[in-house]
Amino acid sequence: MEPDGWAIELKDIRFAWEREVVLELDAFEVARGEKVFVGGPSGCGKSSLLSLLSGVAAPQSGEVKMLGREIGKMGAAGRDRFRADHVGYIFQIFNLVPFLSVEENVTLPLRYSKRRASRVDQPKAEAQRLLDHLGMGEFLGRQVTDLSVGQQQRVAAARALIGRPEIILADEPTSALDRESGEGFIELMFQECEQAGISIVFVSHDAGLSSRFDRAIQLERRGG
Numbered sequence: 001m002e003p004d005g006w007a008i009e010l011k012d013i014r015f016a017w018e019r020e021v022v023l024e025l026d027a028f029e030v031a032r033g034e035k036v037f038v039g040g041p042s043g044c045g046k047s048s049l050l051s052l053l054s055g056v057a058a059p060q061s062g063e064v065k066m067l068g069r070e071i072g073k074m075g076a077a078g079r080d081r082f083r084a085d086h087v088g089y090i091f092q093i094f095n096l097v098p099f100l101s102v103e104e105n106v107t108l109p110l111r112y113s114k115r116r117a118s119r120v121d122q123p124k125a126e127a128q129r130l131l132d133h134l135g136m137g138e139f140l141g142r143q144v145t146d147l148s149v150g151q152q153q154r155v156a157a158a159r160a161l162i163g164r165p166e167i168i169l170a171d172e173p174t175s176a177l178d179r180e181s182g183e184g185f186i187e188l189m190f191q192e193c194e195q196a197g198i199s200i201v202f203v204s205h206d207a208g209l210s211s212r213f214d215r216a217i218q219l220e221r222r223g224g
């Protein structure tokens with residue numbers, strides 16, 4: 001057991017969206033501040049794992065503990081609250097709000113979480129700092145619909161990081177980037193995570209990225 005507790009602790013997980021079991025995991029743990037890569041072929045359950053970790057879905061059996069708390073026992077409102085306060089999420093495809101500016105998108109989590117808002121004295125300045133760091137400094141006042149997919153992914157990363165949530169869940173955030181840009185993006189995200197002690201679970205089918213992480217696990221597709 002980690003002295004300070006795990007960021008994430010899964011035990012005896014069995015999960016099916018409908019009938020067919022898509023995920024079986026005896027144990028999966030992520031330490032605080034640890035960066036974990038989750039790989040495996042298409043359909044092996046990587047996104048399903050993130051759905052369990054974000055509390056969007058619940059396993060039929062087993063325990064999902066986040067920061068020492070069993071999220072399955074919280075109820076829907078409790079899980080929403082927990083997610084807003086403690087989890088930054090970067091999806092595979094666009095998850096920005098199209099009618100808001102880059103600044104408004106990046107600072108959005110501060111509206112939904114007092115805890116994260118309390119860590120940021122000046123939202124605009126912090127959004128600018130994160131965007132600068134991700135190579136997007138000049139885009140603060142722009143509409144997100146004007147941006148390329150790769151630029152939108154970096155805005156999504158800034159939004160996930162603002163207010164220092166303890167955990168970042170990332171689902172193929174580099175899918176629209178070439179290898180070099182993808183690796184650059186990961187390095188910048190890591191620097192922010194390391195400074196703030198944030199744990200990261202990063203899902204991708206691109207095993208070539210895995211060596212940059214503290215640890216990599218490989219999920220298998222069930223039933224061939």
Ligand SMILES: Nc1ncnc2c1ncn2[C@@H]1O[C@H](COP(=O)(O)OP(=O)(O)OP(=O)(O)O)[C@@H](O)[C@H]1O
Pocket residue numbers: 017018022040041042043044045046047048049205
């Ligand atoms: N929301 C959902 N409702 C029902 N079934 C789902 C849902 N999401 C995923 N599945 C099914 O669960 C299985 C695992 O899918 P999942 O998206 O977790 O895999 P993945 O490893 O992330 O795949 P990819 O690399 O292609 O994104 C698939 O058979 C998929 O059809």
